[in-house]
Amino acid sequence: MAGPAKNVPADIQKPAGAQAKAEARRDGTQPPVPTGKTMQDSLRDALTAAVLVGVLGLFFINVRTDIAPGGLDVTTRWVAWFVSILIAFAGRLALNVFVFNARKPATETLGKKVAALGNAAPGTGKWLLRGLFIFACILPFFFTMLFPGRDRQFIDLAILIMTYIMLGWGLNIVVGLAGLLDLGYVAFYAVGAYSFALLAQYFDFIGFWVALPLAGLLAAVWGMVLGFPVLRLRGDYLAIVTLAFGEIIRVVLLNWYEFTGGPDGISGIPKPTFFGLELKRGEGGFADFFGIAYDPIHRFIFLYYIIFALALLTNFVTMRLRRLPIGRAWEALREDEIACRSLGINTRNTKLTAFSIGAMFGGFAGSFFATRQGFISPESFTFLESAIILAIVVLGGLGSQVGVVIASVVMIGGIEMLRNLGFLSQVFGPGFDPVQYRMLIFGLAMVLIMVWKPRGLVSTREPSAVLKEKKKIGADMVAQGEGH
Amino acid sequence: MEYFVQQLINGLTLGSIYGLIAIGYTMVYGIIGMINFAHGDIFMIGAFIALAMFLILTSVLGFAFLPLVLLIVVIVAMIFTSAWGWTVERLAYRPLRGSFRLAPLITAIGMSIVLQNFVQITQGARVKPLPPQIQGGITLMEGNTETGAIVVQLSYMQIIIILTTLVLMAGFTMLINRTSLGRAQRACEQDRKMAALLGVNVDRTISLTFVMGAALAAVAGLMFLLLYGVIDFYIGFLAGVKAFTAAVLGGIGSLPGAMLGGLLIGLIEVFWSGYFTVEYKDVAAFSILAIVLIFLPSGLLGQPEVEKV
Numbered sequence: 001m002a003g004p005a006k007n008v009p010a011d012i013q014k015p016a017g018a019q020a021k022a023e024a025r026r027d028g029t030q031p032p033v034p035t036g037k038t039m040q041d042s043l044r045d046a047l048t049a050a051v052l053v054g055v056l057g058l059f060f061i062n063v064r065t066d067i068a069p070g071g072l073d074v075t076t077r078w079v080a081w082f083v084s085i086l087i088a089f090a091g092r093l094a095l096n097v098f099v100f101n102a103r104k105p106a107t108e109t110l111g112k113k114v115a116a117l118g119n120a121a122p123g124t125g126k127w128l129l130r131g132l133f134i135f136a137c138i139l140p141f142f143f144t145m146l147f148p149g150r151d152r153q154f155i156d157l158a159i160l161i162m163t164y165i166m167l168g169w170g171l172n173i174v175v176g177l178a179g180l181l182d183l184g185y186v187a188f189y190a191v192g193a194y195s196f197a198l199l200a201q202y203f204d205f206i207g208f209w210v211a212l213p214l215a216g217l218l219a220a221v222w223g224m225v226l227g228f229p230v231l232r233l234r235g236d237y238l239a240i241v242t243l244a245f246g247e248i249i250r251v252v253l254l255n256w257y258e259f260t261g262g263p264d265g266i267s268g269i270p271k272p273t274f275f276g277l278e279l280k281r282g283e284g285g286f287a288d289f290f291g292i293a294y295d296p297i298h299r300f301i302f303l304y305y306i307i308f309a310l311a312l313l314t315n316f317v318t319m320r321l322r323r324l325p326i327g328r329a330w331e332a333l334r335e336d337e338i339a340c341r342s343l344g345i346n347t348r349n350t351k352l353t354a355f356s357i358g359a360m361f362g363g364f365a366g367s368f369f370a371t372r373q374g375f376i377s378p379e380s381f382t383f384l385e386s387a388i389i390l391a392i393v394v395l396g397g398l399g400s401q402v403g404v405v406i407a408s409v410v411m412i413g414g415i416e417m418l419r420n421l422g423f424l425s426q427v428f429g430p431g432f433d434p435v436q437y438r439m440l441i442f443g444l445a446m447v448l449i450m451v452w453k454p455r456g457l458v459s460t461r462e463p464s465a466v467l468k469e470k471k472k473i474g475a476d477m478v479a480q481g482e483g484h
Numbered sequence: 485m486e487y488f489v490q491q492l493i494n495g496l497t498l499g500s501i502y503g504l505i506a507i508g509y510t511m512v513y514g515i516i517g518m519i520n521f522a523h524g525d526i527f528m529i530g531a532f533i534a535l536a537m538f539l540i541l542t543s544v545l546g547f548a549f550l551p552l553v554l555l556i557v558v559i560v561a562m563i564f565t566s567a568w569g570w571t572v573e574r575l576a577y578r579p580l581r582g583s584f585r586l587a588p589l590i591t592a593i594g595m596s597i598v599l600q601n602f603v604q605i606t607q608g609a610r611v612k613p614l615p616p617q618i619q620g621g622i623t624l625m626e627g628n629t630e631t632g633a634i635v636v637q638l639s640y641m642q643i644i645i646i647l648t649t650l651v652l653m654a655g656f657t658m659l660i661n662r663t664s665l666g667r668a669q670r671a672c673e674q675d676r677k678m679a680a681l682l683g684v685n686v687d688r689t690i691s692l693t694f695v696m697g698a699a700l701a702a703v704a705g706l707m708f709l710l711l712y713g714v715i716d717f718y719i720g721f722l723a724g725v726k727a728f729t730a731a732v733l734g735g736i737g738s739l740p741g742a743m744l745g746g747l748l749i750g751l752i753e754v755f756w757s758g759y760f761t762v763e764y765k766d767v768a769a770f771s772i773l774a775i776v777l778i779f780l781p782s783g784l785l786g787q788p789e790v791e792k793v
Contacts, residue, residue, distance in 0.1 A: 055567050059533045060606040063540065072612060074539045181586070229774055232781045235585075236519055240732045241777060243725065244770035255763040383721070387593045394590045440601035446594030447576050454583035 042096035050089035057084050129402065136308060140301040155300040157416050159307055159372065163365055164412050166311040168392040168404035170361030173318055175390065176399035177327065178354035179334025181239040184246025185389050187226070188219040188359040190253060190381035192366020195219070197266040197376055198259075208272035208371045212364060219363020220356040227355035231348055234337075246386055253378040265377025269370050271299065272306060307368055314361045315401055321357070330354050388412075395449050397456025406457050410449075415442045486627040486634045491758040492751070497642045497711065499750025500649035504704040505727035506734070506742035507656070508697025514673045514737035515693050516581070521592035522572050524724015525599035526698050530565040530705030531715045532603060535612055537561060538709075550617065554706075561702040569698025570691055572599075578687065596720070603717040611716040614709060618644065645707050652703065653743060656696075660739065669693060673737075722766075726753075729773050735786020744784060748772075 062081035065072045135142070143154040167189065174182045195218045196211040206214075230241050253260045260266070271279065277286045279299040286302075287294035321327040329350045332340045341347055370376050392411060396403025418438045449457070505527050512520040537560045541547045547556075576591040621639030628634070660666035668689045671679040680686045708723070709715055730749040734741025749769050756768040782788045 052567070052571060055564065056571060059536045059564060060603065063536045064607055065536055065539055065612055066608065067610060067612070071543070072535075072539055072614065074536065074544055175586075181589075229778050233777055234781075236513070236736065237732060237777055237781065237783075239519065239589075240728060241774055244729065244773055247725065248767050248770050251764065251767050255761075383725075384597070387597070391590055391593065394586050398586065436605055437601075439597055440605065443594045443597030443601060447591045447598065450587050450591045450594065451576070451579045454580050454587040 039097070042093060045096055046089050046093035049092035050085050053088035054081070054085045057081055132405070140304050144297060144301075152297055152300055155297070155304055157413065159300070159304050160416065161408050161412050162304065162307045162311050163369060163372075164389065164392060164408040165405055166307065166314050166365045166368075167362060167389045168396065168408055169311065169314040169318060169401060170358050170365065171389050171393050172399065172401070172404060173321075173330075173361070174354050174358035175393055177318075177322065177334065178330040178351065178358075180351060180354060181235065182242045182355075182358070183239045183383075183386055183390065184226075184242035184244070184249075185358070185362055186381045186383070186386040187242075187246040187249040188223060188362030189366040189369065189385065190249055190378070191219045191222045191359075192216065192363030193370040193376045193381070194253060194260065194266070194366075195363065196367035196370045197269050200270050201266060201268075207270055208367070212367050215367035216360045216363040219366065220360040222363075223356035223359025224352055226359075227352045231351055243383065243386070246381075246383060250378050250381050253381070261377075263377060263379075265375055265379075267375040269374050269376070271374070272302070272371050274302060303372055307365075307372075310364055310368060314364075317357075317361075318401065326350070326353055391446050395446065395456055397458040400456065400458040403456050403458035410457075411442065411445065414445065415439070486625055486636045487758070489624065490634075490636045491754050493636070493638055493642060494758075495751035495754035496747060497645050497750070498754055499747035500645050501704045501707050501711070501746075502723070502727050502730045502750050503743040503746025504649060504652065504700045504707075505723060506730040506746045507739060508701050509728050509731040510734070510736055510739060510742040511669075511693050511697050513731070515669060515690055516577070516588075518577070518585070518588045519592065519728065520577075520694075520697070521589065521724070522576075522595040522599060523697060523701060524722075524727065525596045525720035526565060526569050526572070527701040527705050527708075527723055527727075528603065528715070528717065528720030529568050529599060530561050530698070530702030531709045531719065532607060532612075532705075532717075533564045533702065534558070534561040534706040534709055535614060535715060538614070554617075558703060558706055561706055562699040565702035565705070566695040566698045568599075569694045569701075573691055573694040578690075581690075596724075600717050600720065607717065609717065611714050614713050614715075616641075616713055617710055641711060645711065648703065648707070652700065656700075657739065659696075665689070665692060726766075726769065729769060732783055733773050733776055735783030738783070738785045738787075741783060741785035 061084050062076055064075050139158055140155050143151040147154060171185045174180050192215040195215040199206045199211050226245050230238055233241060254262055274286050277289050279286045279302055281294045286298060329345050333347060333350050337347060392404055392407045396407035415438050419435055508523045509520060534557050537557045541553045541556060547553050572595050576595045577588050580587045580591060618641045621637045624636040624638055626635050668684045671684055672686055672689050676686050726749055730745035731742045733748060734745030752769050752772055753765045756765045
């Protein structure tokens with residue numbers, strides 16, 4: 001936990017370059033500054049942290065209120081409280097001695113190795129990407145071959161991660177390219193999902209492939225509907241209106257019982273077909289047509305390839321659009337709206353296209369979500385989803401397509417992996433349930449990654465428009481996400 | 485008419501709570517220009533501390549004199565919630581000061597998730613009901629409508645909430661306008677680098693801003709607990725969003741604006757539930773925000789941004 005402020009230099013008082021230098025030091029590319037702190041300072045700092053944890057935990061870790069017959073009951077847990085204080089003391093002391101105040105921080109060697117790896121072979125990144133792409137192509141077969149018993153679970157996880165990658169890429173158009181902070185992206189995801197579900201409910205002949213473009217179109221229209229009133233807003237005013245819009249959509253879905261089914265949601269959403277073939281057992285199914293044995297895993301593999309293709313489409317369109325005048329207009333808008341206007345760029349149309357194209361991909365992902373789940377309810381479209389998608393975009397490094405992939409794998413894969421930690425309950429006793437710590441760890445990871453790398457995991461990217469030669473630019477040079 | 489007056493009173497009460505939370509948002513936004521998403525959860529933390537302290541005093545230690553109990557609860561809640569506010573700033577925002585703008589927003593959302601889940605784990609996910617503590621009130625008017633007799637009542641609880649809010653607002657305005665701390669805050673708001681050069685301890689001033697915001701949120705948390713009698717780990721989200729909406733509606737960065745916005749949001753919500761449908765009260769509040777912002781892009785009392793080239 002935190003210690004006193006005195007041994008931390010105030011970032012604000014440093015010149016602009018110092019921030020970059022501090023980051024370089026954290027990455028291990030520059031030698032650390034000896035702090036000259038003694039063991040006594042470390043101890044005092046750890047003691048402060050312990051006291052702070054004691055204060056913070058007193059009413060939460062120690063005292064617990066529970067519903068009991070005849071009102072609320074107060075129980076105390078002194079042991080847990082003392083243990084948490086001890087952990088804070090020991091943890092802070094270890095951090096002080098080995099990382100913050102050490103002449104040679106333990107993290108430095110690690111950082112140097114990583115940096116050296118990157119410098120030694122500049123082409124590694126490209127090859128790594130190609131490797132990743134090939135792995136993504138053969139992923140379902142890889143899992144069915146290697147983990148025959150758990151393939152379904154792994155492919156399901158891959159589908160989930162791929163959905164978030166697609167959503168991240170879609171939001172990246174709005175936030176990363178056009179610099180419009182959107183806190184209500186989940187609204188378009190919901191519009192896409194509900195468009196398909198309702199169309200399928202009211203018109204029997206509409207299947208996934210017909211509904212997919214319709215859902216995208218409807219989401220794009222909603223993107224414009226939202227975009228229009230907020231055209232004049234900037235920065236955080238825009239953020240709160242988009243957040244409000246996301247909540248409005250959710251509340252309407254929840255309360256318009258006759259049309260959307262309210263909290264009961266919509267079930268029985270049709271599964272996608274393979275050129276008219278249903279992936280079902282028996283006569284006329286996919287397996288029957290191709291003369292192979294039926295296996296439920298086929299449907300998961302098929303779903304995986306659908307979302308993979310949709311995600312690739314999102315990426316392809318984004319990369320192409322960045323080279324078109326409209327994409328350049330987005331990036332110019334992000335850098336400086338006033339300059340943009342004075343150069344004759346129509347900022348209204350630029351913003352609206354960014355909103356609606358970003359929304360369209362959200363709509364595609366939404367209708368895929370509906371067909372994959374077979375059941376949707378407003379529960380799935382809370383603000384937390386928007387926050388997770390935005391976190392993926394920002395943690396990955398704004399405007400970076402690869403960053404989104406890495407952040408999705410780390411964050412979504414990470415929290416899903418935490419579901420499988422049942423063995424921990426054998427260590428900590430049967431009362432210990434690791435699943436309930438999932439979101440706590442997710443939140444902590446968001447904070448720690450951001451503090452560790454404020455510009456995201458992939459913080460350099462190629463500029464889309466160049467004058468003479470391509471140079472890597474740091475994300476710190478472009479005022480991304482300023483919203484004006 | 486009677487119904488209208490009653491709704492007006494209810495709206496002002498709810499609006500006072502929103503206003504107190506909104507001040508925390510608007511101050512932080514004014515001084516470092518970030519949305520402190522975790523502030524709603526600080527309010528929730530305040531409500532939980534108040535509940536625990538209240539139960540310790542009444543059922544464990546056996547205090548019976550309610551005004552004294554409430555006084556101790558409010559002081560303890562303010563102190564401990566301030567510690568939380570300080571820690572959140574120290575851990576999640578200070579390391580990112582001077583970084584680009586979305587970074588602290590993401591840590592704020594992360595902190596909000598952390599606080600919610602921390603409270604859920606340590607205190608359980610079930611709601612905590614507290615029976616009404618302050619009962620009775622003053623009957624203002626009585627009337628008859630076609631559905632039966634209607635009584636307009638101003639309950640003691642509502643009087644306490646509105647009076648406390650007024651006192652805190654007055655004290656707070658004094659603090660900002662008259663003391664050296666307030667001067668330092670206003671200086672940091674205008675130009676942090678220049679303030680640092682002139683000897684203002686910027687880090688300390690920002691920390692104190694968070695501490696003050698958290699203390700006000702703790703008072704709001706106690707009021708919420710006493711008014712509604714039910715809290716859970718999730719109350720912070722909606723209250724936070726509403727309060728932030730209030731801050732934006734009033735013009736973010738402006739203290740009277742936050743209070744005005746809070747009262748407006750409270751009134752809109754109560755009148756909408758009273759005259760139309762209770763389900764769509766949030767939609768009404770958010771729609772009015774959107775409409776106001778279309779015509780006044782910097783809120784009701786906010787100063788329009790000057791575009792510098």
